[in-house]
Structures are given as C-alpha cells and as structure tokens.
Amino acid sequence: MTEVSLPGIEWGQQGSTSASIAGAVYDPTSHKLYILGLWTQPEIADRLYVFSVNDGSGTNPPFDFALSPASSSLKVMQSNSITNTITSTLSTGTTQNVSFSASGLPTGATASFSPTSCNPTCTTTMTIQTLASTPVGIGTITVTGTGGGATQTITFNLDVNYRGDINNDGIVNSIDWSIMNAHWFTNNAQSDINHDGIVNSIDFSILNSNWFKGG
Ligand SMILES: [Ca+2]
Numbered sequence: 725m726t727e728v729s730l731p732g733i734e735w736g737q738q739g740s741t742s743a744s745i746a747g748a749v750y751d752p753t754s755h756k757l758y759i760l761g762l763w764t765q766p767e768i769a770d771r772l773y774v775f776s777v778n779d780g781s782g783t784n785p786p787f788d789f790a791l792s793p794a795s796s797s798l799k800v801m802q803s804n805s806i807t808n809t810i811t812s813t814l815s816t817g818t819t820q821n822v823s824f825s826a827s828g829l830p831t832g833a834t835a836s837f838s839p840t841s842c843n844p845t846c847t848t849t850m851t852i853q854t855l856a857s858t859p860v861g862i863g864t865i866t867v868t869g870t871g872g873g874a875t876q877t878i879t880f881n882l883d884v885n886y887r888g889d890i891n892n893d894g895i896v897n898s899i900d901w902s903i904m905n906a907h908w909f910t911n912n913a914q915s916d917i918n919h920d921g922i923v924n925s926i927d928f929s930i931l932n933s934n935w936f937k938g939g
C-alpha cells in the first residue's frame with residue numbers, strides 16, 4: 725500500500741485505528757483504487773490510500789525471461805559429450821512454458837535438453853554429443869528459449885578437440901597418455917575413448933593416431 729500527497733490533505737499519524745472510510749473511487753484508466761480515511765481525532769488529518777489494482781484488463785507486464793549458461797566456454801573431445809546448465813529466469817509477468825532449442829552446432833554434433841521445456845524461473849541441462857567425425861575447432865552455440873510470446877537467446881563457445889586430447893588442452897601428447905595410463909584397464913569415461921567400457925590398447929591406438937595433432 726502506498727500513499728500519495730494531494731493538495732489540501734496532510735499526512736496523519738501512523739498506527740492509529742481511529743478512522744473510518746469516507747469513500748472509495750476506482751480509476752479504470754490508471755487502475756488505481758483511492759480510499760479516503762477520515763480520522764476521529766481532529767488533530768489528525770484525513771488520509772488517502774492508493775492501491776494498484778489488477779482488474780484483468782491487461783495491465784500486467786507481458787511475460788518475459790532471461791537465459792544464462794552456467795559455463796560460457798566448453799571443451800569436448802570428438803566422439804564425446806559435455807553438459808551445460810541453462811538457467812531461465814522470470815523477468816516480468818506470469819510464468820509460461822518455455823521450450824529450448826540449439827543452433828550453431830558443429831557438423832555431426834547434436835544437442836538435447838532435459839527437461840525440454842520448463843516454466844521460469846527454472847533450469848535445464850543441455851547435453852552436446854559430438855561424433856568422431858565432428859571437426860575440431862571453436863564454434864559458437866546458440867540456445868533459444870521460446871514460450872508465452874517471448875523469445876530469448878544466449879550463446880557460449882564450444883571447443884572440439886581431437887580424440888585422445890583427454891585433458892582438452894588443444895594437443896594430443898604425453899600428458900594425455902599419462903592420464904590414460906593412470907586409468908589403464910579401468911572404465912574411466914574420459915580415457916575410454918571408444919566407449920567400450922575399458923581403457924586399453926584400442927584407446928591408446930586412437931590416441932596414438934592423433935599424436936601431436938592440435939598443437
Ligand atoms: Ca592434451
């Protein structure tokens with residue numbers, strides 16, 4: 725509740741209950757309800773209360789939202805997947821269902837969202853899957869959210885590295901081999917380059933085939 729100053733009306737003392745409603749007027753143009761309170765104590769001036777009213781005539785601001793990615797830059801090997809959490813924040817209006825899509829993906833890469841839509845404020849987990857044939861290099865991924873008459877986009881960078889660049893530093897070298905060797909005969913996902921459930925000589929042969937690539 726707010727109060728406004730009008731000519732001839734002074735503020736009364738707060739906290740008193742010795743008042744009565746003298747009248748109420750609703751202005752449909754400004755969507756405000758004016759109530760005049762009369763005070764029984766002569767030393768306290770009458771008071772005008774002003775309420776903003778939602779009368780369903782469309783005075784509410786339209787639905788809108790903002791998107792933000794948890795990470796502005798992601799690195800992923802070929803034939804691997806990476807996730808980014810996308811937060812959709814309610815900006816104005818009543819929340820509506822927003823569905824997500826991705827564009828700008830490198831060749832062979834696909835994106836999925838879980839959930840595929842949600843009502844802001846909410847988050848969705850975006851997963852990008854690359855193929856062994858997905859070209860290495862840095863690209864810009866665009867995420868678009870659409871719903872309730874509003875559309876918003878955000879972008880982030882995706883850096884695709886050669887298979888075998890386990891630490892995603894842009895080159896396949898002895899550091900990657902050290903990481904693989906430390907996970908030898910385990911099911912470590914990052915070192916299991918062919919995703920067959922075990923880190924072994926097959927993975928090393930893939931790493932070896934890209935030796936010093938990307939440098
Ligand atoms: Ca590396």
Ligand SMILES: [Ca+2]
Nearest residue numbers: 916918920922
């Ligand atoms: Ca393997």
